[in-house]
Amino acid sequence: xxxxxxxxxxxxxxxxxxxxxxxxxMVLFSIATYVLFHFGLDRDRVSGDLAAGVLLVTVLFSAILxxxxxxxxxxxxxxxxxxxxxxVDRTALLVAKGLTLFSxxxxxxxxxxxxxxxxxxxxxxTQALPGLVLVLALTNAGIAVLGTLVASLRSRHGRAT
Numbered sequence: 001x002x003x004x005x006x007x008x009x010x011x012x013x014x015x016x017x018x019x020x021x022x023x024x025x026m027v028l029f030s031i032a033t034y035v036l037f038h039f040g041l042d043r044d045r046v047s048g049d050l051a052a053g054v055l056l057v058t059v060l061f062s063a064i065l066x067x068x069x070x071x072x073x074x075x076x077x078x079x080x081x082x083x084x085x086x087x088v089d090r091t092a093l094l095v096a097k098g099l100t101l102f103s104x105x106x107x108x109x110x111x112x113x114x115x116x117x118x119x120x121x122x123x124x125x126t127q128a129l130p131g132l133v134l135v136l137a138l139t140n141a142g143i144a145v146l147g148t149l150v151a152s153l154r155s156r157h158g159r160a161t
Contacts, residue, residue, distance in 0.1 A: 001095075004088045008096030013103065015073060022069045023107050026062040030112040033058045034119045046120045055116055059105065059139060062112070066104045067147040070097055071155035080155075094148055102144040109136055 016022055037046075037054050046054060074080050083093055113132070117125040125132070 001089045001092050004092035005096045005099070008093060009099050012096065012100040016100075016104070022066050023104050026065045026104065026108045027111045029065055030058050030062040030108060031115050033061060034112075034115055038119050051121060054120060055113075056139065058112065058116070059109065059136070060143065062108055063101070063105055063143045063147055066101055066108075067151045070101060070148065070151040075155050094152060097152070098144045098148040101147055102140050105140040105143060106137075109140075 034054070037058075041050075074083070084090075113125070113136070
């Protein structure tokens with residue numbers, strides 16, 4: 001199963017590297033969301049629960065863009081049929097797509113968290129960074145698992161765009 005997951009993950013990451021569809025859209029969306037929060041809240045700085053809410057809502061909304069594109073290539077190009085014909089474990093596809101979404105979210109957060117700190121946080125982010133990395137890693141894992149499950153169910157019932 002490891003080699004199947006590795007091959008599927010490499011395919012998905014290579015496809016994203018070539019097309020650059022999901023991750024740039026997710027990054028742009030998250031930065032635009034921070035700008036909207038900056039002007040919508042009419043504050044120069046946010047802190048505490050409000051800052052955590054803004055950050056997590058933005059991560060969730062940008063993850064929706066990644067989830068929507070997760071199974072599109074397999075659905076449109078017949079990848080599901082080829083995968084079902086292959087003598088491999090079926091859960092490998094779910095695991096590979098989950099790891100793909102997790103890696104997309106990590107890359108997005110490399111840009112989105114500094115933008116969040118620049119646009120909405122007053123004090124430097126260095127004190128909270130270790131705890132924030134742990135929280136974001138756990139959040140990414142949860143979003144990746146649930147998002148992949150929902151995307152796989154959705155792709156079976158119609159065109160996923």
